[in-house]
Amino acid sequence: MKTGNRVARKHVGIRDVAAAAGVSVTTVSHVLNDTPHTRTSDDTRNRVKAAAEELGYQPNRLARGLRIQASGMVGLITEEIATTPHAGKIILGAQEEATRQNLMLAIINSSLNPAVEIDPAGVRAFLDRQADGVIYATVYHDEVNPPEEMLGIPAVLIGARDARGEIPSFMPDERAGAASIVDMLVAAGHRRIAFAASSVDVPATRGRLLGYRDGMLAAGLDPDQFVAAAEGEAKGGYEAAARLLDVAVGADERPTALFCYNDRMAMGAYRAIAERGLTIPADMSVVGFDDQDPIAASLFPPLTTVALPHYEMGARAVAELMGIIESRPEHGLLPGHPTLLACPIVHRDSVAAPSPDKHPRASTH
Structure with a gap:
């Protein structure tokens, strides 16, 4: 595209420099920002600087300001998690850890993005205010493509991994x-354990079904005998x-335990x-999953469930x-390998050993 007699120059970003130098975006960032404590050879540094000069790369001044100025503020961008009933603990964990670190935490609630692209608007807003760093919390994605910012x-x-591993x-x-x-x-004595799965294909659906199958196979049980999928709400449960329950002819054939994809499905199962x-x-x-307030503790009997580590994720981030x-x-976790945090069981009153007459009868010789 020409403007008068001048040719408009294409914007050169950090990814362009990385491609020209044959290195990762992180390496380019470390070299151009003179990041300390990094292991980068002189040859790599020279290649990166030569590529940047040849392409006419101009660093983002606002982004570079994050490296040379300390505002004492970090930004948390939430993808509609602030409006969900059980994920506010992410904000609480982040806020309390920020206080311990003598930081101010600023929060932007972004709209839910069905694609795997992170909306750069919130990131830019924090860059404009010279935040020292940015945390992005997503809802459903196992992989996302962060913006160049x-x-x-x-x-x-x-809640997601960077598809590029940066x-x-x-x-x-x-x-x-x-x-x-x-x-x-299984430890409580159950052998006919059913799973009420979600019919929505999101990472949690896949992870929880795989975990159910893992547990059943490890116990020598059939992972396919008692599985039914429906929407992840009370109606689906x-x-x-x-x-x-209705496929069983008698009490000796129906499941003695029901593992529900989430607490809302457990509510319908009750x-x-x-x-x-x-x-x-x-x-x-x-049994449910999520330990969602106020459902799990308010059911009668109170529901045994699994708690998502929302507080820990916010604090650790x-x-x-x-x-x-x-x-x-x-510090410096491996970017290409997300850190998985444990989901602990919250024991309440909805689990007991199966009644003696509901145990599968042992064979006699």
């Missing part, structure tokens, strides 16, 4: 959490539980169980971000 600055992801992240270990539920039910004249946990143990800002050598 997040590359070359201190940044951490919550930014460290924290995610819940939902697969291990689901497997631990099956282990707990009711429908899935009804299907799982109704389906009661309508069939069964009681919890005497006739059927029920701020601590990691501060380590990156200060270039502390003990």
